[in-house]
Amino acid sequence: MTTEPIEAKPKKVRNFALLSNRAGAAFLTPAGLLVSVFVIVPFFWVIFVSFTNRTLLGRTALNPEFVGLANYLSLFDPATFFQRGQFGFSLILTTQFVLASALLGQALLGLLLAWLIQTVPPWVKRITETFVIAAWILPEVVIGFAWFAFLDRDQGTLNMLLEGLGLPPGDFLLQQPFWVIVVFNTWRGAAFSMMLFNSAFSSIPPSYFQAADVAGASSWQKFRDIGLPLIRGHIVTDLILITMWTFNTFTPFLLTNGGPSYRTELVSIYNYRVAFQDFQFGKGAAVGVIMMLINLAFALIYLSIGRKKRR
Amino acid sequence: MKLTIPAFVGRIAFSALAALIGAIFALPLLWFLFAPFNARAELGLALPDPWTLNNFVTVFGNSYAVQALWNSFIQAVGGVILVGAAATLAAYALSRSSIPGKGAVTYILLLFSSVVSGSAAMVPIFLIVSAAGLMDTHLAVILTFAGGLLPTAMFILRDFIDSIPKSYEESAMVAGASPVQAFFDVALPVIRPGIVVVVVWGFVNIWGSFLIPFILLRSDSNMPASVAIYSFYSEAGTPIVTLLAAYSLIYSLPVIVLYLFVSWKFGFRFFGGIKA
Numbered sequence: 001m002t003t004e005p006i007e008a009k010p011k012k013v014r015n016f017a018l019l020s021n022r023a024g025a026a027f028l029t030p031a032g033l034l035v036s037v038f039v040i041v042p043f044f045w046v047i048f049v050s051f052t053n054r055t056l057l058g059r060t061a062l063n064p065e066f067v068g069l070a071n072y073l074s075l076f077d078p079a080t081f082f083q084r085g086q087f088g089f090s091l092i093l094t095t096q097f098v099l100a101s102a103l104l105g106q107a108l109l110g111l112l113l114a115w116l117i118q119t120v121p122p123w124v125k126r127i128t129e130t131f132v133i134a135a136w137i138l139p140e141v142v143i144g145f146a147w148f149a150f151l152d153r154d155q156g157t158l159n160m161l162l163e164g165l166g167l168p169p170g171d172f173l174l175q176q177p178f179w180v181i182v183v184f185n186t187w188r189g190a191a192f193s194m195m196l197f198n199s200a201f202s203s204i205p206p207s208y209f210q211a212a213d214v215a216g217a218s219s220w221q222k223f224r225d226i227g228l229p230l231i232r233g234h235i236v237t238d239l240i241l242i243t244m245w246t247f248n249t250f251t252p253f254l255l256t257n258g259g260p261s262y263r264t265e266l267v268s269i270y271n272y273r274v275a276f277q278d279f280q281f282g283k284g285a286a287v288g289v290i291m292m293l294i295n296l297a298f299a300l301i302y303l304s305i306g307r308k309k310r311r
Numbered sequence: 312m313k314l315t316i317p318a319f320v321g322r323i324a325f326s327a328l329a330a331l332i333g334a335i336f337a338l339p340l341l342w343f344l345f346a347p348f349n350a351r352a353e354l355g356l357a358l359p360d361p362w363t364l365n366n367f368v369t370v371f372g373n374s375y376a377v378q379a380l381w382n383s384f385i386q387a388v389g390g391v392i393l394v395g396a397a398a399t400l401a402a403y404a405l406s407r408s409s410i411p412g413k414g415a416v417t418y419i420l421l422l423f424s425s426v427v428s429g430s431a432a433m434v435p436i437f438l439i440v441s442a443a444g445l446m447d448t449h450l451a452v453i454l455t456f457a458g459g460l461l462p463t464a465m466f467i468l469r470d471f472i473d474s475i476p477k478s479y480e481e482s483a484m485v486a487g488a489s490p491v492q493a494f495f496d497v498a499l500p501v502i503r504p505g506i507v508v509v510v511v512w513g514f515v516n517i518w519g520s521f522l523i524p525f526i527l528l529r530s531d532s533n534m535p536a537s538v539a540i541y542s543f544y545s546e547a548g549t550p551i552v553t554l555l556a557a558y559s560l561i562y563s564l565p566v567i568v569l570y571l572f573v574s575w576k577f578g579f580r581f582f583g584g585i586k587a
Contacts, residue, residue: 019408025404027401124330135339140519249430
């Protein structure tokens with residue numbers, strides 16, 4: 001009897017897990033159910049609905065019919081594809097929006113900020129960070145209204161400043177709605193890139209920069225030759241994450257409602273309008289499927305990079 | 312180390328540039344510092360004239376506005392309890408058990424959670440909630456957010472649990488505790504800081520969200536503050552600025568307090584993963 005446990009012990013150590021498989025499965029069940037119903041099922045359901053003519057109201061709300069590729073064909077109808085308020089227009093607009101506000105705006109501004117706050121006195125760093133992060137954490141509705149007031153043609157802070165500087169005021173929400181949402185999204189999201197790059201820069205051994213200082217390198221040279229190459233991995237991560245978030249963001253809706261005349265109608269807003277204002281669920285679902293495919297492409301790139309890094 | 316003159320000038324230029332960017336970021340928010348306290352607030356930036364707290368009194372006298380804040384609270388707390396509990400259990404299982412296919416499950420979850428965004432999946436989420444008969448209920452919002460936030464919450468917590476030595480629970484089990492006891496009495500207290508981070512992150516996300524409650528809720532009595540705020544518009548469609556400003560400030564307060572709490576408790580850097 002005494003020998004048995006000793007013999008069994010090495011085997012047990014090899015397979016030792018603190019939680020048995022049964023207990024582990026039980027622990028996983030609640031999360032598994034919730035994620036299945038609200039994340040995985042929607043993924044497949046949206047594909048199914050996109051092949052039907054389901055609507056929110058009326059006869060086809062209860063008995064949708066299978067319509068094959070009709071929804072996709074109407075989205076990609078070459079006669080109307082590029083017209084304002086159509087899918088193609090919205091897709092191109094979103095691409096420009098992602099390029100300008102995420103890849104250029106947020107990433108560059110975040111990089112600049114992260115580099116600046118490495119060297120400035122702590123109180124400047126604290127104040128700058130506070131406002132950049134405030135722009136990021138405050139609820140989107142509040143931010144939307146703050147910008148609505150900021151851009152108001154007659155009283156807004158921006159026009160007050162412009163007039164003070166001797167520049168012509170403007171009704172920017174009407175005249176330049178696209179650039180408004182680009183600046184808005186840059187402002188809203190720069191904090192994430194700043195924080196990511198900040199922690200990346202602080203993980204570089206200070207001795208590298210000290211050696212460069214001794215050699216008399218300028219800040220720009222240190223940035224170009226030491227900082228930038230060493231955080232390349234973080235930059236890729238940042239670009240993919242902010243691309244996905246910006247592609248899916250709905251927040252500009254709170255500032256412009258997608259208008260005027262569809263000029264700020266990003267795909268997320270287009271999806272909302274088709275499904276919940278025009279009540280065409282089938283077509284809305286088709287938009288959702290295309291959005292998810294684009295998300296999937298970015299996610300796969302991101303995950304494959306993450307895997308390579310771990311190896 | 313003594314600074315040379317060019318280095319000194321460079322430093323001042325850096326500070327000036329950082330301060331300037333900070334100021335530009337502050338500009339759209341400045342209005343919120345003054346307007347809530349201004350009895351005659353308009354969309355322009357102006358010192359309160361006269362100073363008043365009446366705007367807040369009016370907000371708290373508006374039963375619909377108070378109800379909406381309460382609804383936000385119910386939905387955020389309900390969602391956070393579900394996310395916190397389910398994510399802790401699941402993350403512990405992913406970290407401490409040797410269930411086959413663990414790696415694949417993690418990978419698939421990570422993939423789906425980034426592919427199925429609220430704005431891409433609004434149609435099927437609406438249909439599922441509607442099929443479950445949960446339309447226009449708090450539960451609909453709570454469950455949708457719980458499902459959506461869980462994958463990320465699980466990853467944060469699994470990393471956290473992976474960093475805790477197994478020897479804590481092992482000693483407890485040597486002393487005769489069952490695995491489940493070891494989890495509740497030994498591991499849970501050690502994991503608590505990680506759970507706090509996940510809970511704060513989830514709360515901020517649900518509290519500030521607009522789209523999901525906007526499409527899943529109908530009746531005024533269920534609307535959270537993010538949607539109800541649009542009732543502070545006159546019949547002509549112009550905003551009632553005094554109320555909106557005061558209400559926005561009250562509504563933002565929990566987020567600001569939680570941010571300060573997290574950065575005080577865990578240091579600034581931890582906040583990097585707290586949103587989005």
